[in-house]
Amino acid sequence: MVEGAGLRLIPPPALARAGYFGPYGGRFVPETVIPTLEELEAAFWEALADPSFLAEFERLLRTFQSVIGAEARAQALEAMGQLPEVAVACVGGGSNAIGLFAAFLEDPVELVGVEAGGEGIPGGRHAARFADPVRGRPGVLHGSHTMVLQDPWGQILETHSISAGLDYPAVGPEHAWLRDRGRVRYTAVTDAEALAAFQALARLEGILPALESAHAVAEAMRIARERPGVTILINLSGRGDKDVETVAKALGEALG
Amino acid sequence: MRGKEAVRGAFQQARAEGRAALILYWPLGYPDLETSIAVVVALARAGADALELGVPFSDPLADGPTIQRATHRALQQGVRTPAVLEAVARIRGAGVRQALCLMTYVNPVLAWGPSAFMEAARRAGADGLILPDVPLEESAPFRAAAEAAGLAWVPLAAPTTPDPRLRALAATATGFLYLVSVTGITGVRERLPEEVVAHLRRARRAAEGVPVAVGFGISRPEQVAALAREADGIVIGSALIQQGEACGFDREAPQAFVADLRRAAVRTSASPRCAAPSWESDPET
Numbered sequence: 393m394v395e396g397a398g399l400r401l402i403p404p405p406a407l408a409r410a411g412y413f414g415p416y417g418g419r420f421v422p423e424t425v426i427p428t429l430e431e432l433e434a435a436f437w438e439a440l441a442d443p444s445f446l447a448e449f450e451r452l453l454r455t456f457q458s459v460i461g462a463e464a465r466a467q468a469l470e471a472m473g474q475l476p477e478v479a480v481a482c483v484g485g486g487s488n489a490i491g492l493f494a495a496f497l498e499d500p501v502e503l504v505g506v507e508a509g510g511e512g513i514p515g516g517r518h519a520a521r522f523a524d525p526v527r528g529r530p531g532v533l534h535g536s537h538t539m540v541l542q543d544p545w546g547q548i549l550e551t552h553s554i555s556a557g558l559d560y561p562a563v564g565p566e567h568a569w570l571r572d573r574g575r576v577r578y579t580a581v582t583d584a585e586a587l588a589a590f591q592a593l594a595r596l597e598g599i600l601p602a603l604e605s606a607h608a609v610a611e612a613m614r615i616a617r618e619r620p621g622v623t624i625l626i627n628l629s630g631r632g633d634k635d636v637e638t639v640a641k642a643l644g645e646a647l648g
Numbered sequence: 649m650r651g652k653e654a655v656r657g658a659f660q661q662a663r664a665e666g667r668a669a670l671i672l673y674w675p676l677g678y679p680d681l682e683t684s685i686a687v688v689v690a691l692a693r694a695g696a697d698a699l700e701l702g703v704p705f706s707d708p709l710a711d712g713p714t715i716q717r718a719t720h721r722a723l724q725q726g727v728r729t730p731a732v733l734e735a736v737a738r739i740r741g742a743g744v745r746q747a748l749c750l751m752t753y754v755n756p757v758l759a760w761g762p763s764a765f766m767e768a769a770r771r772a773g774a775d776g777l778i779l780p781d782v783p784l785e786e787s788a789p790f791r792a793a794a795e796a797a798g799l800a801w802v803p804l805a806a807p808t809t810p811d812p813r814l815r816a817l818a819a820t821a822t823g824f825l826y827l828v829s830v831t832g833i834t835g836v837r838e839r840l841p842e843e844v845v846a847h848l849r850r851a852r853r854a855a856e857g858v859p860v861a862v863g864f865g866i867s868r869p870e871q872v873a874a875l876a877r878e879a880d881g882i883v884i885g886s887a888l889i890q891q892g893e894a895c896g897f898d899r900e901a902p903q904a905f906v907a908d909l910r911r912a913a914v915r916t917s918a919s920p921r922c923a924a925p926s927w928e929s930d931p932e933t
Contacts, residue, residue, distance in 0.1 A: 441831050531755045533707060535781065545728040546759025548706040
């Protein structure tokens with residue numbers, strides 16, 4: 393069974409009983425591809441110890457990530473003949489958001505980053521470094537000085553979000569800097585709001601957003617309600633196929 | 649004699665006795681605060697030249713599974729910086745005179761405030777501070793705070809650290825240079841890479857008299873014996889924890905193991921002599 397990749401591959405019961413499928417839930421392709429991917433992953437972690445690999449990796453990540461913003465900006469100009477008034481992206485570690493924001497930093501575009509509000513800020517079951525004034529404080533985690541969810545003695549706190557990709561106690565330091573400068577506004581969306589946005593986009597547009605991206609959709613829906621007619625660019629940073637099990641569970645639905 | 653003099657003194661004394669200094673690590677708060685105090689006192693009595701006391705941190709990125717598990721358990725029981733410093737004071741109160749170096753990560757220090765943290769640590773009886781996630785380039789304010797508080801600063805170097813950086817790191821070391829034996833995390837290793845000795849020689853050359861202690865992965869007297877000829881000090885951590893766990897943290901249990909380690913740390917006359925470091929006023933005869 394492939395867990396964590398989202399959907400499990402469920403063999404028909406008769407074949408499963410006959411031992412037709414291998415340990416990865418397939419007959420040939422998964423059995424061949426997944427061990428190779430695991431090998432690749434092991435090699436990646438090994439290579440990560442090499443500072444020159446890490447430097448090149450980070451350079452590539454930054455370059456590739458910025459393509460999001462460059463393309464979004466060009467597409468907005470083509471589709472609307474103007475820049476959007478608002479651009480919204482979800483912020484876990486913050487890579488998709490920084491990729492988007494980078495292209496608009498010098499433009500008169502309102503930039504909004506959306507953190508995972510989880511079950512709400514007061515109880516601490518969230519991953520909102522900016523939105524929680526008590527637990528979110530400057531600190532150092534994984535080598536970056538940034539906003540970090542921590543206890544009074546500097547111990548990093550457990551985080552919660554319905555979306556695994558936003559479930560991180562620190563945030564890319566460039567976001568902390570953009571927030572300090574007042575260039576980007578950061579806000580939080582709860583699990584329930586993200587779920588509602590996931591369903592809304594699925595029903596109205598036939599698009600399954602990743603639960604991470606659904607946070608950005610929820611914030612965009614909020615902005616649209618408050619300011620009718622405003623043009624909003626949403627970074628739909630991932631697809632929701634990987635999240636259908638989580639969503640079904642959250643909605644109390646059984647998957648066939 | 650406290651602070652950096654105490655840390656340097658530990659190396660001087662071991663050297664005068666023809667040994668590599670034995671630096672024993674224990675995470676404070678594991679398995680609980682009381683027991684950890686008793687274990688540290690026992691390790692001191694069993695023959696540690698200096699003690700490295702772990703201050704639990706939730707994200708211990710330099711530590712392997714054994715120490716991670718131990719410090720996680722300490723945190724689960726609510727052990728935080730104030731309790732840790734109280735434990736240090738109680739270890740001193742129990743008559744432990746050896747150099748005590750605190751090992752933690754930068755965020756608990758930042759959360760308290762570097763100067764306040766270091767002054768409180770010094771008042772509690774700590775002599776030195778090890779922060780593995782503070783790189784050389786970012787270390788100046790921490791070193792200044794340590795200097796002001798009277799704590800020895802102990803920077804870390806890796807096997808991959810080039811010579812110029814080794815020299816720069818050693819120049820900041822008011823305690824000793826902590827050479828990580830492997831590119832990896834703490835934890836018992838069956839075999840240490842053969843290059844460790846070469847790394848040690850290179851580090852000691854670059855350190856120009858600043859004591860160099862080697863740690864990460866060293867668990868057995870044979871390994872200590874092999875490194876004692878080349879290192880000024882040897883740090884043992886995970887192996888002590890595993891031994892403690894196997895013996896139910898019995899206070900008498902570490903004695904035989906530490907005695908073995910200490911015997912192994914004696915430099916045999918047949919082994920190549922280390923060059924007398926310049927910090928030592930009274931070279932071994």
